[in-house]
Amino acid sequence: MDIHLRNITMKFQDVYAVQNINTTIKSGQLVSLLGPSGCGKSTTLMLLSGLYKPTSGDIYFGDKNVTNMEAEDRKIGMVFQSYALYPHLSVLKNIMFPLRMEKVPKKEAKERAQAMTKLMHIEHLQDRKPGQLSGGQQQRVAIARALVKEPKLLLLDEPLSNLDARLRLEMREEIRRIQQEIGITAVFVTHDQEEALSISDHVLLMKDGVIQQHSKPQSMYRYPCNRFAAKFLGNPPINLIETKHGQTQEKLHLHTYNQTKQILAAEQRDVTIGLRPEDLYVSSKENHLISGQVIHMETIGRDTMIRVQLQEETVRALIHPDATIQVGQTCYLGIKEENIHYFNTETGIRLTSHEGGSGNGS
């Protein structure tokens, strides 16, 4: 069942939480709604669930217009950040609850709930109350409860953000495993780019209630369609270097960078250049793009991160740990030309179009 959002707008009092969203979520995929807090990703999820009704626009589940259908009739499963388990009911009763609401006979409901606990590896917790469970266990119960009625759509609202780092990784893989095992369409809200990139088939990046980019994780990372997308994805964040149109590029050494030279010459406006730290490498003096004094150096796991002073700004680069570089030295950094991103400084929009990425829609 594909899900279509058509011209969806949601207004709270006088504030637009979501503005004119058009997109399609393909059947069986796991799609992440990614963005900073207040970008409208949670509102979009609430609209999909039917807990919120859009101010205007239509939502289709397959061919069916469900815009005015109540949440309880949409046959969806939902997992919340705070888990939202019923504190007065045991784990098994929590999982049975949706089935009991559908008037499934008690015996069958119990069997199906028990099957669900098996899938989620929580059989041994059946009789406990939510208050006696750890965060990770509660989340498993919440997922089991969401899936027990075999919904067509699973919605997850920041399901991992209340868990500690290790558990988060584990649950992330667990969610992916289950989603693929039962082949359900899932929408996953998160503000964590790493989470979104690692778990999903598609990522829908939002800002200020507007979709910025909807694409596969890899192409969103490699071909961010605007400066915001480039900045939001990647850690450490992308280096953005502004160039002034028509002036000599003092910060850049374009000697061997013909494509960049051409683009800067062809564009009749200011251009911002984006260089991901992990794409930069230590190069020779002849082939470098940027150079400067190393002002800071630290080892992050297997990589070494350096900060290089480039006139009034600093540039971060992740370099091979074997490179013999010391703080205070001048360092020459190069990059493969296809890894350079170009943005219109004024609008922030990407200049060169590449396959795989797109703006609104997909």
Added chain:
Amino acid sequence: MRKEALSKSTIYILLSFGAILMLLPFIWMISTSLKAPNEVMALPPVWIPSELHWENYTEATEIAPFGRYFVNSVIITILSTLGELITTILAAYAFSRINFYGRDVVFAILLGTMMVPSEVLMIPNFVTLSDLGWIDTYKALIIPWTASIFAIFLLRQFFLGIPKELSYAAKVDGCSEFKFLWYVMVPLAKPALITIALLKIIGSWNSFLWPLIMTNSTEMRTLPVGLTAFTTEAGIQYGLLMAASAMVILPMVIIFFLMQKYIVAGVTRAGLKG
């Protein structure tokens, strides 16, 4: 605090003395209620009856229909408590979970009317109830007391503390709003509901002026009203009078001992909120 100023033993002595003063009327009531008439009027007073005259209790119920009064009080207390719980649950849900036009205004007006004492409302209510023909019926003693602004306020505060996501989860689970209220909110609000019910039971059982005015016939009297009528009938038979008083007092004392935690919580909440 002042514990060095006053030694601990002084505190114990003073508190115990106060406690005796608090308990004395109860003790004296029970003691008198079990005495033979000659012991009742003995000087110096006899504390422990030489013989336990339980028949004072049966005799009191023979002189005045205390059984009937008791049944009336039980019926009125139970029904007005049930009624109040229902109206309170529904109203508190509306005020805490539904956003509707005029909600804050209606709530403010209700809170405002809380300061009007029921003694002031008694006269127009008497007129209303006589127009309805409800005087001297259960209806007059029950229906006007099936809603309480204070209870709505208390439960609303409790409901507001229940996370919103729970209602979202329930809706997604296919639960209609009404079912959510019944299967999730109400079980979760049990402590608050027990408190509300207990305060209501105590208030309803002990209420006096209202049933005094709204009833005429002996059959419709509640225990407190029947008891004041009995003072004239019993005259100076203090043994019987104390037995009758004990019948009014003891049920609430028992409830209090069983449910003290909830009653104290309710009274304290009422106090701190204003």
Added chain:
Amino acid sequence: MDLNPTKKSTLKGYLYLLPALLILITFNIYPIIKSFVMSLYTDFDFFTGEVFAYGFGNFVEIFQDPNFRIAIVNTVIFVIGVVPLSIVLSLIISLFLNSKIKFRGAFRTIYFLPYVTSVVAISIVWSWIFHYDYGLLNYFLSWFGIDPIAWLRDPQYAMPALIIVSVWKGLGFNIMIMLAGLQTIDEQYYLAAKVDGASAWHRFKSVTLPLLSPTLFFVSIISIINGFKVFDEIFALFDGRPGPGNSALTVVYYIYQKFYEEWQFGLASAAAFVLFIIIFLFTIIQLVLGKKFVHYN
């Protein structure tokens, strides 16, 4: 984020409110207006519901009625007699109960017990204690060589008797509220004061009292309001009469007499309205001053 109200949610909201509103409007809100209107009935036939004349005559009449003046004076005396005594006693007891002593729960239960008992029933018990010949109180007084007092028949002693019962009955509630108030005071204040070398009395004066003042204030106002509404105790103590020689005639008792014994609905409503104004004033004082007190916390 709260969803905006819609027509649908409004309909639903009022549907849920309907049972409560039906009762509250009929028996709480409508009577407020009706009560004021009725106080203006100067000529009225209860049985037909016909009103022949309106005016402020009822107010003029009750203020000229010596009994109403007695009722006001008695009520004020009652309030002055009960409130300070009850506050001081309950403050002392709650301070004791808040210190680290054994049997705290048991003491609390005992002091709170009168709160749940029927005023009428326990007043009848008290009337037996006040008995001239065989009452416990006169018996105890005889230990100190005091002659028997006609508590309930001597106009001079009727009010003290009423005050004793009311203080005894109301102590539990006040203690409960004050204990809750004391529990909100952070232990750190006491530690700080102790480090500063403050004596126990000083700590009470400069820490406990100011921090407890909102609670004390609240309890005082509630006690005053309840004091103005006193009725059940009187009816039961004095066997359906307002004390010997109207010595325990209070405002509510006056309303009761005019209304239920004399069927003077207009006069009763006017008196009820005066009662409402008095209580209203104290409520306003509480709201206005109460807000100020909150800043201390």
